[in-house]
Amino acid sequence: MERYIDIRLLPDPEFPANLLMNALFAKLHRGLVGWGNNRIGVSFPRHDDGIPTLGKCLRLHGDQQDLDNLMARNWFCGMRDNILVVGPETIPTSKGYRCVYRVQAKSSPERLRRRYMQRHHTDAQTARQTIP
Structure with a gap:
């Protein structure tokens, strides 16, 4: 795994961040299962141990080609107004x-x-x- 993509949640006055993260992760899960690829890793770089929460950022790890293929599948449809996609970036x-x-x-x-x-x-x- 040489690259990563950050998917950040944007503030929404109607829905709390944890609800949006749950929906985003459910969509990611369906997208990965439908694709059948198991070479994508997931992490939550802004999780908080003090307040048990995953944070407002979902990070996808993988090779450039795998990340490009996943993002081309449009698995996060319906959430475009609530997310900001940053990357792919090289893993430090x-x-x-x-x-x-x-x-x-x-x-x-x-x-x-x-x-x-x-x-x-x-x-x-x-x-x-x-x-x-």
Whole structure:
């Protein structure tokens, strides 16, 4: 991946930024699935950890040809008034990486036992022995 394109959300008095970002990302997802190419990366360079938000910028990473092909597909139709497309730009030298992943906390043991009883048609005693 040698290039990137920034898609910035413009201020809109009727819709909050998070709603517009959700719509933009949904359109991107449909565009990528319809295209069938898996060589485009996505990042959110203006996310804020203090206020859990993705920010107002969606960054697409890829090779020049892949980015050009994606943007030619017109996947963001209906949002042209709400976005500003900047790029493609050359990716600068690395300043570091950030890995983002989802952590799913385990549920309470009591809930897991109830679920086990429903799925395996067992009694509470068996579920308690299986899930201490």
